[in-house]
Amino acid sequence: MRFFFTLRVKLFLAIIGINLIAIIAIAVIFYKSSAQFLEQEYAKALIEYSFIGAKNLDQDFQTVYHSAVIASLDPEIKQALDNFQRFGQDRFLLTAAETLQKYKSENHRIDLIYLFLPNSDVLIKSSEYKPIQRISANLTPDWTALFQPTGLKQTLAPVYITDTFSVVPKPVFMYLKPIEINAEQKAWLAVLMDERRIYYNHLDSIAREHDINVYLVNQDREIVSSSNRQMQKDSFLPAAFMDSVTEPFVGKAVYQQDGTEYLGVYNKSPFSGYYTVLLAKRDNIIGRLLLLQYSIVSLAVAVLFLSLIPAYYMAKRVNKPIENLKQAMERISYGDLTAKATVYGHDEIGSLSAGFNDMVSHIRQLVEDLVTERTLKKQAELNALQYQIRPHFIYNTLNSIRFVAIMQGQKNIGSLLGKFIDLLQVSSNRKGSFASLRDELDTLKKYIALQQFRRMDSFTVAYRVDEAVLDYCAPRLILQPLVENSIVHGPSGNKPICHVTIGAELEQGCLVLYVEDDGKGMTREEIAAVYSENSIEKGEYTHIGIFNIRERLRLYYGDKGKLEYVSDGRTFTRAIIHIPASKDPRKYEL
Numbered sequence: 001m002r003f004f005f006t007l008r009v010k011l012f013l014a015i016i017g018i019n020l021i022a023i024i025a026i027a028v029i030f031y032k033s034s035a036q037f038l039e040q041e042y043a044k045a046l047i048e049y050s051f052i053g054a055k056n057l058d059q060d061f062q063t064v065y066h067s068a069v070i071a072s073l074d075p076e077i078k079q080a081l082d083n084f085q086r087f088g089q090d091r092f093l094l095t096a097a098e099t100l101q102k103y104k105s106e107n108h109r110i111d112l113i114y115l116f117l118p119n120s121d122v123l124i125k126s127s128e129y130k131p132i133q134r135i136s137a138n139l140t141p142d143w144t145a146l147f148q149p150t151g152l153k154q155t156l157a158p159v160y161i162t163d164t165f166s167v168v169p170k171p172v173f174m175y176l177k178p179i180e181i182n183a184e185q186k187a188w189l190a191v192l193m194d195e196r197r198i199y200y201n202h203l204d205s206i207a208r209e210h211d212i213n214v215y216l217v218n219q220d221r222e223i224v225s226s227s228n229r230q231m232q233k234d235s236f237l238p239a240a241f242m243d244s245v246t247e248p249f250v251g252k253a254v255y256q257q258d259g260t261e262y263l264g265v266y267n268k269s270p271f272s273g274y275y276t277v278l279l280a281k282r283d284n285i286i287g288r289l290l291l292l293q294y295s296i297v298s299l300a301v302a303v304l305f306l307s308l309i310p311a312y313y314m315a316k317r318v319n320k321p322i323e324n325l326k327q328a329m330e331r332i333s334y335g336d337l338t339a340k341a342t343v344y345g346h347d348e349i350g351s352l353s354a355g356f357n358d359m360v361s362h363i364r365q366l367v368e369d370l371v372t373e374r375t376l377k378k379q380a381e382l383n384a385l386q387y388q389i390r391p392h393f394i395y396n397t398l399n400s401i402r403f404v405a406i407m408q409g410q411k412n413i414g415s416l417l418g419k420f421i422d423l424l425q426v427s428s429n430r431k432g433s434f435a436s437l438r439d440e441l442d443t444l445k446k447y448i449a450l451q452q453f454r455r456m457d458s459f460t461v462a463y464r465v466d467e468a469v470l471d472y473c474a475p476r477l478i479l480q481p482l483v484e485n486s487i488v489h490g491p492s493g494n495k496p497i498c499h500v501t502i503g504a505e506l507e508q509g510c511l512v513l514y515v516e517d518d519g520k521g522m523t524r525e526e527i528a529a530v531y532s533e534n535s536i537e538k539g540e541y542t543h544i545g546i547f548n549i550r551e552r553l554r555l556y557y558g559d560k561g562k563l564e565y566v567s568d569g570r571t572f573t574r575a576i577i578h579i580p581a582s583k584d585p586r587k588y589e590l
Helices: 008-071 075-087 090-106 143-149 195-202 206-208 280-287 289-306 310-332 346-388 389-410 413-428 438-456 480-489 524-531 536-540 541-560
Strands: 112-117 122-125 132-133 161-162 168-182 184-194 213-217 221-225 248-259 260-268 273-282 434-436 461-464 471-475 498-507 510-516 560-568 573-580
Touching: 008 090, 008 168, 008 184, 008 195, 008 206, 008 248, 008 260, 008 273, 008 289, 008 310, 075 090, 075 112, 075 168, 090 112, 090 122, 090 132, 112 289, 168 221, 184 195, 184 260, 195 206, 195 221, 206 213, 213 260, 248 510, 260 280, 273 280, 280 573, 310 346, 346 541, 438 461, 438 471, 438 480, 438 498, 461 480, 471 541, 471 573, 480 510, 480 541, 524 541, 524 560, 541 560, 541 573
Parallel strands: 461 498
Antiparallel strands: 112 122, 112 184, 122 132, 161 168, 168 184, 213 221, 213 273, 248 260, 260 273, 434 471, 498 510, 510 573, 560 573
């Protein structure tokens, strides 16, 4: 005797087994992987912090660099320096100092601006106190060496120097720009940023909040800013770390120094090329890992025992809607399209049951729609035939031919009867629902000839049909009701002769058919009335034809076929039919 586990038992055992495997896996794998994972996540966080710091630094450097470029091109400064060189009066230097003060006040990131005239040994400052300083040759600024052609590299990175002309010498970041006074003389503009302000604005908060060391390193791998100013001068990051900086912009590395392991990350600023470096001790990262491991394992064991009871009821709850869905599917398989599965919730099984119900409802609706569509199609065709060849039209036409025969003998009788017979054959013995536009226009011309005879040439007809569209297919007798509308309603007391234009053309993959007359036009209310289904119930002769055209277009083409009316309400009316262009008469057959 074979024993089979029910789905409920399988689910219960699966839950317990998964929990047990999870605990074993946690105990074996967690210790080995958690340290690496924690270090990786911590490194990602440090990289994010370094990215934010580097981004903010670059924004400051870009802003100051932009100010330096603008100031070096300022015509007021250049003019003041030129006047000083020509006339030797200090008032021109004061004018230049005031302009420098303006640039400093506009950019709070600028600490000081110097303007140095090498030929005159004059140093102009942006400070309000003693803005002009004449210096001797032995007091020439240390950074004058950078003025040499081989000294200053054309980079976007600021120069890291010590400003010896401030009240207290201090390290600064400097941008140097030449100012061409004239063809023979040149001045140098130095825009300075305080290193300490840069550090405390962008790097100090990162170091304090996360208990790490933060450094700003230039492209020569020299420390230019850190929490300890003493270690900046002639200080470089350990070669063991910097040798690992191989990626162009961002990365991490682990190195050992004095028996201590460090995790370091770096981020290179795209504008200045400076590295923002963050260093953290590895012991601080994994120190709490062992306690965390014990806590997780203990919690997992407790969860295993506590999960036995809810696992049983969960398996029972999950199995119930599945069993219900199975029963509903069996009823459907026997042909009962009214069967539905009970939806117990909004989870995956509930969604499956709801989707099953929707599928069954959709199938049932499709069956009903198929029956309805076939019925509507037949009815639309019958209504079209009823409209196209009505008894009163046959009676009037034959009666007119009869009176002509009595009054005039046999003149034109043979031709009129031939055209009328052809029209009757097309209407009553149709070979498919579609015909080429060439055949459709040929049938329409016979109908127009009969109407001209009946109405004693009270209208004229012109054709604007592109030869290229004559082989495209359209529903049979689709234009005849529109032409009849123009013939019947176009003429008025003020315009007894109506001019009708029939056209066909291709437009963006669509076949466009239109019938236009220069009659009395249609108001918006009249256009709305011809679209109304109520006109069919009232038996309005004209409206039946329009409604049948719209229904046939809907059945054959769906949303791709449409009929619309355009009129100014006074002088013209145009009926336009849009259908997909096709030369295959069977493509849109139902």
